[in-house]
Amino acid sequence: MKTLNQHTLLYDTDCPLCNLYTRAFIKAKMLDTEGRKSFEKITSKEKSFVDIKRAVNEIALIDRENKQVTYGIDSLLKVIGNSFPIVEKIGNFKPIKYGLSKLYSLISYNRKVIIPSDKKESEELECIPSFNVKYRLLFIVLGTLITSITLFQFSHIIQALPKASFIREIWLALGLIISQVVFVINKDSKTILNYVGNIITVSLMGCIGLFQLMLLNSMISFPQWLILFAFSGVVGFMFFEHKRRIKLLELPSYLSWTWIGYRVIILFFILNV
Structure with missing residues (x-):
């Protein structure tokens, strides 16, 4: 691999994916030994030329020699193009770059609902993405569709279940979200959407x-057994997993029981209709 020297990625230490690929860049010698650095350890000098607000949403690559910064995709x-120029060339083709940028934003803005972390009590600078309603709703919609498709396909291998329809699975997935939102309706919209985002992540894990x-x-x-x-x-x-996330979000523990209760009620309804 061709090493991109004098460049450092500022990564989110609470993001396993960020940890994984930045470490892989170092291991593969695509970056030098100082090629990655925790966002929380950014220096005062670096703060003078790094756009902090942008860096929490789009990973920053610092050119240590020229003090220039690139962000996100x-x-x-x-980094990848330095070793594989063809990848950079293809990635910078406008339609492809547009798609990659949207995919990157979808993951980045939702990374704290995909993999939540404990709230830190220290006053250290934290790499917490901005709350973006558009990308949160997009994550919820896509997650709901994937969940519905998966459950529809899985229902075919359980003989005890009556014939399913994709539309039914969509309504059941939406019903779960609505039934849970009812119990947190007194919370602010950000808390509600954070919780729904976590519900979707749990569903995707399933x-x-x-x-x-x-x-x-x-x-x-x-x-069948x-x-x-x-x-x-x-x-x-x-x-x-839902119970663990509820604790991290500091929401009522009974939400896990209403979450499983909805599934039990729906199963009873499906089997007896």
């Missing part, structure tokens, strides 16, 4: 488990 393309189960079942036909047992395991994991 441009930073990643510059989708990963169900997708793996469907993939295995397509290769090895499992008995094993599929139901594995499904129960996925739901159990989701319940405890």
Whole structure:
């Protein structure tokens, strides 16, 4: 790999994905040994030329020699493009760069609902993305669609369930969100959307488990009892993950019980209609 010397990425230490790819750049020698630095450790000198408000949303790449900074997808393309010029060339093609920029923003603005972290009591500078309603709603819509598609496909391998429809799964997914929002309706809109974002993330985590189960079942036909047992395991994991996130968000613990209660009620309704 060709090393991009004298450049440092300011990454969010609470973001596992940021940790992973910045460490990978160092390990692959795409950046030198000083090629990554925790955002919280930014110096006063660096603050004079780094746009802090922008850097919390778009990872900043500092040129230590010329004191110049690039942000977001441009930073990643510059690092990767130094070793693979063709990648940078393709990535900078306008339609592709537009799509990459939107995808990057979707992940970056929602990274704290994708992977929440404990609130810090110290006065250190924190890399917390701005609250962006547009990208939060987009994350919720896309997550709801993915969840509905996954549940629709998974319903085909459970013989005890009546024939499902995609529209029904959409309404069930929306029903979960609405039923949970009812219990936090007295909160401000930011808190509500943060909570809904976490609900969607838990659902997507469940989708990963169900997708793996469907993939295995397509290769090895499992008995119904094993599929139901594995499904129960996925739901159990989701319940405890939801409970963990509720604690981090400092919301009432009963929300986890209303979350599972909705599913039980809907299952009873589906089986008895």
